[in-house]
Amino acid sequence: MVFSSFSFLFLFLPALLVLYYLQPARWRTGRNLALLLFSLFFYLCGGPKYLLLMLASILINYVSGLLVEGGRKPALILSMAANLALLGYFKYAMFLMENLQALGLPVSVPTIALPVGISFFTFQGMSYVIDVYRGDAKADRSILGVALYISLFPQLVAGPIVRYTTVAWELGHRQERFDDFYAGAVRFCFGLAKKMLLANNLGMLADEAFSAAGLSAGAAWLGALGYTGQIYFDFSGYSDMAIGLGWMFGFHFEENFNYPYLSQSVSEFWRRWHMSLSGWFRDYVYIPLGGSRCGLGKQVRNVLVVWMLTGIWHGAAWNFFLWGLYFALLLLGERFVWKGFLTRSPRAVRHVYAMVLIVLGWVLFRCESLSAVGSYLAAMAGFSEGAAGQGIYFLKQYGFWLLAGAAASLPVRDWLKAKLPEQIQTWAMPAAALILLGFGFLQLISSTFNPFIYYRF
């Protein structure tokens, strides 16, 4: 089930809101139980056999939490191995076997379907166990708390990756407030509009461009920009909806995006994009490896390890590995090679530099094979023969959405907040949210083009 589906918007959510808020606030266990049951049902809709996998993950991490408390390292290692084994089997076994087979080894390639959201809930489970091991959090004696933390539906299938320490207190003691509910619902409407209006329309542009047999340079760049917009509005829209839903039920998840396309360097981009994943790798991989407080060689190794892991976390394919490596090299370059040049460059140059590299990165991410990457980059460089007029068609068909996407990538809301009188803001924000909800609903009904990109990770 996805947030931008009829079943979620008009059946699941209203039913949960009624069952949740009909219970008095003091019945915390009852409210949590309602959330847990609905979260499990939310996951069950993707296929009950995967629900068993998630229940196994919950059990492993619940028991692990109890065992690692007090700093028991063997239990931690065992727990990490169990989590990574699950992730490795379901996400990487096919890829590994395919490559071994390609090398000529006599192995058969199993067909393993990827369970929805496995990368997200596995990382959350690991976060819980590590936080308990480090003493940053206490092990939850109730399996209900661990189960709710891992399976909580708003962030279950596409993040943000919520640290246990962020919500540990709220799991048992949160207070739902009307102001939070209101702000959450507004945020949800904006997120839905990002997904339905911007991501889906720009996605159509990207799909046309990336599936074309030949492209002119202009059309190829427009297609790449379309995907650049699609992935941002798809993912940040989902995060907005997740954060908004969290507020509606009294949770406060951390932000996942901070206007990443305003960045003036690749390093800055990764401080603004998918912040929950960057933070996870920073705290649980990069810093334990030594971070940047070590010799040059180790610093380079640490960056390469983290970014290759980031790459393959997104998918078991060589293009994701290449994408991680690409950003690792850029980050190392910015830190050790062209930092001075970048600092001295005018702001506009820095911005163009960052955006071009980000767009090229998304081409690596979007293409499904290395040969497709080569073909698309060749088209962007003008080495491909494209159909006459395709670029003009893209502009006429999707120009509005490209412009709207560009505007929505800017902190317009923050500017309006600073400029508009409070009285107007009070009415403008909810009015805009309702209008966008209406348009998002219209798009939902009219469109069958509705897949969430991050749903597959």
Add this chain to the structure above:
Amino acid sequence: MKKSIAPKLFVGCFCVFLAGVAALTLLLPKADSSYYENRSLAKAPEFTWEDFLSGEYFSQWETYLTDHVALRSYLMKVQTFLQLHILHQPVVSDVVTDSDVLLGYHGYGTWSMDYAADSAKTAAEEPGAWQAAAEDWGGQVYYLGLPEQYSYFEDRYPDYMENRSFVYPPIEEAMEDAMGEVGVPFLSMYTRYREEDCPREYYFATDHHYTIYGALRACQEALAAINDTQGYALYIPQEEDLAFTTLPNPFLGSRNRKLFGLEDKGDLLTVAEYKEAVPFTRSDNGKPSEASLLALPATEEETVTYNAFMGGDIGETVIDTHREDLPTAVVIGESFTNALETLLYASFDEVHSIDPRHFTGDISAYLAELQPEVILIVRDNSAYFS
């Protein structure tokens, strides 16, 4: 400070919206089909363990609910209006709207046409088999190839859009060669219409078929070829033999139908009847039916479609003029045959029309039993190889 009521109003509207859409969708009566989409709507899924375990059961519910959401057609029409008239998108619902006619959207790209000869040979196998059989009783097979509206109006595509004009001439040539090899004359109306500079009135602006004028020209071409090949002197209808009537009803072409009727481009339906009527009887799928070639709406306000010709697509229709001195023809084809048959019947004793999509029998056996003198295959160029 006094708190604004805006948040409370918003939360109220938000909750009413969620609950209201759910309630209306669940309570309102459900339609079986969607007229503008020309398809059946999803049925409520039946529970099976297999579907449940794979997650398919829940996907089916989602499909069912989105198919039956309250005011669905109205909402989709609003969305189409926004795309057409606010965003001015050149392509809406795969229909090219940036032209004086509505055309199919092809995407972009050119490719080698090497496959055309092989595909045409395959397409000629069945007509070739019918021709071989027909020679036993002195019959002859003809293949009337018609351009689909988007290839007829290929020069009406905007300059920036792919019109696939590179596809049609080699395909026509390949079809002519392949049909020639199996003894079936190929009548390329794509070529004939082009020789006349593709008159605008031959095809609809908003539908993928030809008009009655285009059908008349195709009818003349087919009858002339039959007379030449088999030595008949069949009557070839001329424009002055016909009374043309343009219906005032709103015409809903197949392309405009995908746009919820919002772009009619001034299209109207014209029908033709012989000034000197040729009496006939008619049967559909073996049962006698009303002796009529046109299914016209009862009032001028009702929408009319191309289905006005012959009442739409039927598996088997027989029009019998009871003139046994004339030959019998079997017309095999899809919807393009409908307008043609309203003219062609006057030249034959019997015209048997077979629509392979709806006909449940074996066409070869049907031909062997009837032994018609003329077998006319009618296909548009989008369907040559399918």
